[in-house]
Amino acid sequence: MNSLERVIKTLNHEEPDVVPVGPFTGYYAAEIAGITIKEYITNGASIAEAQHQLYKLTGQDIVLTAADTYYIAEAFGLKIDYHQNSLPTAKQPILGDLKDARKLKVPNPQSDGRMPVYIEAVRELQKRLRGKVAIRGTGTGPFSIAAYLFGVENFLVRLAHMIMGSASSTDMQDYTTLLEITSDTCIAFEKAQIQEGLNIAYLGDSLSSLDMISPDMYTKFVMPWHKKVFKEIHDYGEKYGVFTMLHSCGNNTKLLESYIDIGVDLYEVDSVMDLRECKEKVGTNISLIGNLAPTDILLDGSAEDVRRESIKCIDAAAKGGGFILGSGCFVPCNTPLTNIQEMVKVGHGYHY
Numbered sequence: 001m002n003s004l005e006r007v008i009k010t011l012n013h014e015e016p017d018v019v020p021v022g023p024f025t026g027y028y029a030a031e032i033a034g035i036t037i038k039e040y041i042t043n044g045a046s047i048a049e050a051q052h053q054l055y056k057l058t059g060q061d062i063v064l065t066a067a068d069t070y071y072i073a074e075a076f077g078l079k080i081d082y083h084q085n086s087l088p089t090a091k092q093p094i095l096g097d098l099k100d101a102r103k104l105k106v107p108n109p110q111s112d113g114r115m116p117v118y119i120e121a122v123r124e125l126q127k128r129l130r131g132k133v134a135i136r137g138t139g140t141g142p143f144s145i146a147a148y149l150f151g152v153e154n155f156l157v158r159l160a161h162m163i164m165g166s167a168s169s170t171d172m173q174d175y176t177t178l179l180e181i182t183s184d185t186c187i188a189f190e191k192a193q194i195q196e197g198l199n200i201a202y203l204g205d206s207l208s209s210l211d212m213i214s215p216d217m218y219t220k221f222v223m224p225w226h227k228k229v230f231k232e233i234h235d236y237g238e239k240y241g242v243f244t245m246l247h248s249c250g251n252n253t254k255l256l257e258s259y260i261d262i263g264v265d266l267y268e269v270d271s272v273m274d275l276r277e278c279k280e281k282v283g284t285n286i287s288l289i290g291n292l293a294p295t296d297i298l299l300d301g302s303a304e305d306v307r308r309e310s311i312k313c314i315d316a317a318a319k320g321g322g323f324i325l326g327s328g329c330f331v332p333c334n335t336p337l338t339n340i341q342e343m344v345k346v347g348h349g350y351h352y
Helices: 003-011 028-033 037-042 044-058 098-103 115-129 142-150 152-164 171-195 215-240 253-262 275-282 294-299 303-317 337-349
Strands: 062-064 080-083 086-090 134-136 200-204 243-247 266-269 287-292 323-327
Touching: 003 134, 003 323, 028 037, 028 044, 037 044, 037 080, 037 086, 044 062, 044 115, 044 337, 098 171, 115 134, 115 171, 134 200, 142 152, 142 171, 142 215, 152 171, 152 215, 171 200, 171 215, 200 215, 215 243, 215 253, 253 275, 266 275, 275 287, 275 303, 287 294, 287 303, 294 303, 294 337, 303 323, 303 337, 323 337
Parallel strands: 062 134, 200 243, 243 266, 266 287, 287 323
Antiparallel strands: 080 086
């Protein structure tokens, strides 16, 4: 059974041969390939080369293109600063008020911002891997994109006023316009990646985490658009055999039932969450990936620490399939390669 077959069987809630392994090794691969982060996030061929090199060194079952989070917001006109060996940072937001959303249009994923970089990365990975390894794409979520365009702090403050009833009477209408546009952009971008051979359509929307907003705010301001995005991606990707995935940092245990409702196939479990509890709550409704601590275990821990914690994850969630051993979030630069290799060794050493 090759890696892609193993991942597909797992996501269908069947038991494969061994536990698949898919750590969140995005820009970490740049270090392995000896290129700068700036080069990595601006060149699709470099992403593919770095991910392919990492795969050959670890044998992990999923390669991925995700790195920074501004490439879609850039397509709307957001200006960012690039840095040689760290992720880019945003300059001034482009929306002064929610009503400015009325001027926005859905950008073209094939030509606008850095979306073409990530589309190219999927295309190049498909050429290299030829259907033997699962390819996980990238996609910043609609809520996070909206916040980047408005300015995160101002955006969250405005939403707080809206939920308390102290905002302008037109704010919800303008907010809806903004989220419809960012959602349609996510959908167009995901479809473009699917056309190039994507296996897992990924959406990262960490600003919608309960570390940032309340459950009521998620229900009102995020959930309708998550439903829309995942439904359209699912319907479009079904004929390609594509699965959908959500990442949202922090402890989102209280949102697991909502994640079932939005129709996502795979949820990335942060290391602060209880993996066994998550498995019990979602059952066979959602598959899970996670949840080794990226810093405490993968970066700062020993190979024995990685082995111990990997076994705990497998014991908590692997039975019956529907589980991929992974990291709770991005694997940091300077993480020992031996720790990633140990993670893969443990997963592939567990035979169903």
